[in-house]
Amino acid sequence: MSGKLAFVLSMIIFGAVGVFAKYIPLSSSEIAFWMSLIGACFLIVIFIYKKESFTKRSILKNKWKLVLSSVALCGNWIFLFQAYKETTIANAALSYYVAPVLVICLSPIILKEKLVGRKMMYVCVALIGLYLIVQSQGTGDSKQFIGIVYGLIAACFYTALTFTNKCIGNIKEPGNTLIQLSLAAFFLCFYILGTTGFQVMTISFKSVLLLIVLGIVHAGVGFLLFFWGMSKLKGQSIAILSYIDPLTSLVISTMFIGEKMTLLQLIGAILLLGSTLLSELEKNR
Secondary structure, three states: OOHHHHHHHHHHHHHOHHHHHOOOOOOHHHHHHHHHHHHHHHHHHHHHHOOOOOOHHHHHHOHHHHHHHHHHHHHHHHHHHHHHHHOOHHHHHHHHOOHHHHHHHHHHHHOOOOOOHHHHHHHHHHHHHHHHHHOOOOOOOHHHHHHHHHHHHHHHHHHHHHHHHHOOOOOOOOHHHHHHHHHHHHHHHHHHHOOOOOOHHHOOHHHHHHHHHHHHHHHHHHHHHHHHHHHHOOHHHHHHHOOHHHHHHHHHHHHHHOOOOOHHHHHHHHHHHHHHHHHHHHHHO
C-alpha cells in the first residue's frame, strides 16, 4: 500500500469519529483515553503477530519527540471531541481544518520544504469550499462559538502532531503508533483521575460498543495508517489530503444524523474535492 493511499484511508476513518463521539455520554478526555487504550491493545496483538520489535536506543533517541507527539494527540482528541459536542459536526470540521493551512504555512520553516504557490492557492480554494459547506449552520449562540474555539485549539494540536511525527525516525510501524497511543492513554489516565474521574460504568452497552469501535477502527487502524502514510508524504501534501476528513464527516452526518446539505454546501464540497484532486494531479504530472 502506498503512503498516499494509507493516509487517504486514515482520513476517511477519522471523518467518522465525530458521529460516534458526539453520542457517547462521556467526557471528551475519557473518550480519548478509552480510544487510546483499546487502540494500543489492538496494536499489541498486531505487533506480536508480525513479530515486530524496536530497540531501546531508537526509543531513547526519540523520547522527547514521542512524549510531545503523545501530548499533542491527547490535546487534539480532547478539544476535537468537545467541539463535536458543543457545535455541529460541520462547524467543528471547519474550525478544526484550519490545521492544514497552518501545516502548509509552517512547512517551509520547520521542515525546510519549498513553498509552492499553487499549493497555497489550492488550500485557499479548499477553505472557500469548507466555508460554503458550513456557512448555513449558524454560529449565533455562545455554545456554537465555544465549539468553534475548541475546534481551533484542536487544530493547533493537530499541527504539532504532524510536525513532531515528521521528525521521529528509526521507529517503524506499528511500533510508532503503539508507543504514542500507550503514552497518550498513560497521560490521559492521570488527567481524568485528577478531574472528572472515570464514568464508563454509568453508560449503556451500546455506548460501550461505540467506544470499542472507536478504539479498534479509529485509534488502532486509523492512526496506524495515518502515521505510516505521514512518514511517506511531504507536509504540504499531508495538508491538502487532510481535507478528505471533513468532507467524510459531512457526508456521514448527512446520511446518518440527518443534517441537510444545501446547494451552497454541495458547491463547497465540489470545490474542496476539486482542489485536492488538482493538487495531486499536478504533482504527479
